[in-house]
Amino acid sequence: DTPESELIAQIKQLRADLGDQVLILGHHYQREEVFAFADITGDSLKLSQKAAETDAPNIIFCGVHFMAETADILTAPHQVVLLPDLAAGCSMADMADDEQVNRCWRELSEVINPDECVTPVTYINSTAALKSFCGEHGGIVCTSGNARKILEWSWAQREKILFFPDQHLGENTAVTMGIPDDQMIIWDPALPMGGNSRDAIEHARLILWKGFCSVHQLFKTEHADTMRRNHDGIEILAHPECSRAVCETADFVGSTEMIIKHVAEAPAGSKFAIATELNLVNRLRLQFPDKPIWFLSPMVCMCSTMFRTDPQHLYAALLSIRDGNITHQIIVPDNQKRLAKLALERMLSLA
Numbered sequence: 168d169t170p171e172s173e174l175i176a177q178i179k180q181l182r183a184d185l186g187d188q189v190l191i192l193g194h195h196y197q198r199e200e201v202f203a204f205a206d207i208t209g210d211s212l213k214l215s216q217k218a219a220e221t222d223a224p225n226i227i228f229c230g231v232h233f234m235a236e237t238a239d240i241l242t243a244p245h246q247v248v249l250l251p252d253l254a255a256g257c258s259m260a261d262m263a264d265d266e267q268v269n270r271c272w273r274e275l276s277e278v279i280n281p282d283e284c285v286t287p288v289t290y291i292n293s294t295a296a297l298k299s300f301c302g303e304h305g306g307i308v309c310t311s312g313n314a315r316k317i318l319e320w321s322w323a324q325r326e327k328i329l330f331f332p333d334q335h336l337g338e339n340t341a342v343t344m345g346i347p348d349d350q351m352i353i354w355d356p357a358l359p360m361g362g363n364s365r366d367a368i369e370h371a372r373l374i375l376w377k378g379f380c381s382v383h384q385l386f387k388t389e390h391a392d393t394m395r396r397n398h399d400g401i402e403i404l405a406h407p408e409c410s411r412a413v414c415e416t417a418d419f420v421g422s423t424e425m426i427i428k429h430v431a432e433a434p435a436g437s438k439f440a441i442a443t444e445l446n447l448v449n450r451l452r453l454q455f456p457d458k459p460i461w462f463l464s465p466m467v468c469m470c471s472t473m474f475r476t477d478p479q480h481l482y483a484a485l486l487s488i489r490d491g492n493i494t495h496q497i498i499v500p501d502n503q504k505r506l507a508k509l510a511l512e513r514m515l516s517l518a
């Protein structure tokens with residue numbers, strides 16, 4: 168046996184020994200060797216729903232930091248959430264912090280009363296502190312699978328929305344809802360105090376934080392043009408974290424789970440070029456050999472932090488549970504938990 172197959176056998180044994188003491192959640196962007204061990208797989212929305220439902224005492228989250236934080240917020244105090252590699256973060260989530268968002272809110276309050284006329288909406292790809300901010304200010308969390316419903320709810324509460332940290336998910340969703348360009352502005356957190364136009368703030372209905380996913384921004388409309396030239400009848404599928412231009416040229420835009428469903432339900436022989444993370448696209452190829460699938464970009468667009476979780480880290484997390492010596496636990500401070508949970512529960516009750 169190779170050392171790799173020995174490790175896989177050890178994980179299998181340990182996982183079996185722990186039985187229902189542990190639940191393993193796996194995001195679709197996980198590498199195959201880890202994904203195969205997930206009891207439940209899904210996109211951010213599905214996995215947060217499952218985390219809220221489970222009564223397993225230990226939850227190993229094979230995903231990135233904000234996902235494990237979300238699971239910790241939604242589970243009971245006695246349940247333990249582990250992130251196998253603590254360095255598995257999300258560069259987009261890091262593009263908005265507590266201090267920047269509070270500063271933005273203060274700047275808005277020089278022009279309008281944000282607590283009366285702005286609903287703050289955070290993409291689930293954000294820190295617990297920002298979810299707590301939304302809970303405190305009458306706001307809500309959204310995922311790529313429910314963004315439209317959440318924006319509809321948010322505009323029903325107040326006339327404006329502050330959407331962070333992903334500009335593209337906010338913009339792409341608003342475009343499909345028919346919101347005109349002159350009602351959207353980009354908020355650049357890098358500008359000094361007063362650098363974002365006051366006049367624009369007053370007139371905007373949607374204030375979009377200037378953040379992006381470093382993986383999804385690599386897809387370009389030229390890639391779609393090339394695919395269409397080379398493969399007659401090909402359908403372009405894109406994740407809403409892609410740029411507006413890519414989403415506008417795509418035939419279908421949806422979250423990870425929606426993309427999978429779209430491919431699964433298509434008749435045999437359908438051809439797809441997909442603009443989302445590489446590990447998911449490769450898995451779809453294996454799952455549906457009768458439907459030719461291409462990766463939209465000629466470059467490798469892989470989420471390197473999702474890829475950090477490898478079998479060694481999963482093994483170590485399982486071992487720490489068995490030995491009662493838990494490492495890599497994610498604990499959201501109590502002062503953030505209550506309000507972050509409120510913002511998440513507002514979302515889950517709408518989903």
Ligand code: 13P
Binds near residue numbers: 257
């Ligand atoms: P979904 O899981 O909502 O499709 O989002 C993808 C993503 O970027 C996760 O970080």
Ligand code: SF4
Binds near residue numbers: 381408444470471
């Ligand atoms: Fe974050 Fe992008 Fe990776 Fe998703 S794919 S975890 S948004 S960096």
